[in-house]
Amino acid sequence: MTRQVNYSPGLDGVIAAETKLSFLDTIHSEIVIQGYDLIRLSENNDYLDIVFLLLHERFPSSEEKRIQEQTLKDEYDVPEDILKILKLLPEKTHPMDGLRTGISALAGYDAQINDRSLTVNKKRAYTLLGKVPNIVANSYRVLNKQDVVPPKKDLSYSANFYYMITGKVPSAIEEKIFDQSLLLYSEHEMPNSTFTARVIASTQSDLYGALTGAVASLKGSLHGGANEAVMYMLLEAGSVEKFKQLLKQKLASKEKIMGFGHRVYMKKMDPRALIMKKALKQLCDSKGDDLLYKMCEAGEVVMEREKGLYPNLDYYAAPVYYMLGLPIEIYTPIFFSARTVGLCAHVVEQHANNRLFRPRVNYIGERHNPNVLSKP
Ligand SMILES: CC(=O)SCCNC(=O)CCNC(=O)[C@H](O)C(C)(C)COP(=O)(O)OP(=O)(O)OC[C@H]1O[C@@H](n2cnc3c(N)ncnc32)[C@H](O)[C@@H]1OP(=O)(O)O
Numbered sequence: 616m617t618r619q620v621n622y623s624p625g626l627d628g629v630i631a632a633e634t635k636l637s638f639l640d641t642i643h644s645e646i647v648i649q650g651y652d653l654i655r656l657s658e659n660n661d662y663l664d665i666v667f668l669l670l671h672e673r674f675p676s677s678e679e680k681r682i683q684e685q686t687l688k689d690e691y692d693v694p695e696d697i698l699k700i701l702k703l704l705p706e707k708t709h710p711m712d713g714l715r716t717g718i719s720a721l722a723g724y725d726a727q728i729n730d731r732s733l734t735v736n737k738k739r740a741y742t743l744l745g746k747v748p749n750i751v752a753n754s755y756r757v758l759n760k761q762d763v764v765p766p767k768k769d770l771s772y773s774a775n776f777y778y779m780i781t782g783k784v785p786s787a788i789e790e791k792i793f794d795q796s797l798l799l800y801s802e803h804e805m806p807n808s809t810f811t812a813r814v815i816a817s818t819q820s821d822l823y824g825a826l827t828g829a830v831a832s833l834k835g836s837l838h839g840g841a842n843e844a845v846m847y848m849l850l851e852a853g854s855v856e857k858f859k860q861l862l863k864q865k866l867a868s869k870e871k872i873m874g875f876g877h878r879v880y881m882k883k884m885d886p887r888a889l890i891m892k893k894a895l896k897q898l899c900d901s902k903g904d905d906l907l908y909k910m911c912e913a914g915e916v917v918m919e920r921e922k923g924l925y926p927n928l929d930y931y932a933a934p935v936y937y938m939l940g941l942p943i944e945i946y947t948p949i950f951f952s953a954r955t956v957g958l959c960a961h962v963v964e965q966h967a968n969n970r971l972f973r974p975r976v977n978y979i980g981e982r983h984n985p986n987v988l989s990k991p
């Protein structure tokens with residue numbers, strides 16, 4: 616007999632896994648990462664602290680942090696043939712599709728591909744963390760007929776990532792804010808992309824396959840793709856008044872407004888968005904141009920009044936990236952690069968304590984009696 620369980624469309628509220636990695640504590644407004652609140656960590660810690668925390672369940676000593684950064688630097692270079700593969704992609708390929716291809720191709724270079732032990736999986740996570748920013752930056756450059764920018768190993772991890780994308784070394788404030796955005800994107804419990812990665816990993820498939828699937832998931836506009844969509848919407852409007860009108864028009868025609876709403880936070884502002892809102896103010900002040908800040912604030916007021924909806928991280932990360940001079944088509948790949956650590960940690964955890972994901976359905980189709988032949 617089939618066991619009866621409740622059906623929840625979109626798996627809303629369903630518990631899909633037990634994890635020690637993270638949890639959205641909406642009651643206390645905390646994003647719990649290995650026991651610590653990510654928002655508090657964003658004040659004084661950097662992205663590489665979170666990388667260590669997620670992969671080692673504790674903070675690093677300064678020596679461990681130095682060794683970790685060196686390990687990443689040793690992994691920065693990507694095989695020349697991967698760049699050749701990227702160059703063969705059609706010109707109109709979106710950088711997320713370039714990234715998906717690049718991560719998938721990395722699998723062939725892993726001599727221990729069938730070893731899913733904890734040690735090898737963690738080592739593999741560092742390989743990916745080293746190479747993904749390079750693939751993100753240079754797949755974009757190759758697809759846009761720009762020269763490849765090799766990593767600059769005397770820069771910090773985040774400064775080097777920014778440098779490979781733009782060809783420029785960031786200022787101190789640009790580096791700090793870019794690093795903070797990576798930290799905020801690093802891990803977020805069980806979004807669609809993480810679920811995808813864990814589902815793939817649960818068949819005993821490998822980390823590259825799980826991350827390749829996660830890129831496809833994150834590309835969609837209901838998930839990571841929203842940050843690019845937000846920026847196109849802000850540019851289409853171009854002024855505070857026109858942005859307010861555009862939002863009202865979209866709401867009147869029942870369109871979803873990108874950058875608003877969230878399955879878990881729906882009736883509250885995503886706490887990560889507030890940190891990026893402050894960063895946007897800082898960037899706007901430092902550049903003497905507050906148009907995007909004013910537009911975003913006005914948009915927030917319209918959305919709260921008209922729909923009772925609040926910004927998610929993508930709403931403020933998008934104008935922050937714009938003010939940092941980053942190309943729009945690379946916003947979602949940057950999100951993915953930052954999330955690589957969270958995804959790797961989830962796959963490591965899934966492989967360490969695995970049970971195949973295999974849910975059931977509520978069948979709502981017809982039943983036919985095979986003994987009664989239907990007439991032609
Ligand atoms: C970092 C991230 O990946 S965060 C997510 C980024 N994605 C976006 O910003 C895309 C825009 N937002 C959305 O589409 C949704 O809010 C999601 C996909 C994030 C969450 O979706 P769900 O939890 O499935 O909520 P659902 O789509 O059922 O929305 C519930 C209600 O709120 C409305 N709603 C939710 N988000 C929005 C929005 N952005 N604009 C307009 N209305 C919205 C829905 O129309 C629905 O209204 P109804 O009950 O009157 O039909």
Ligand SMILES: O=C([O-])CC(=O)C(=O)O
Nearest residue numbers: 800803805806807878927
């Ligand atoms: O949690 C989610 O569903 C989406 C999200 O905000 C993220 O992945 O950062």
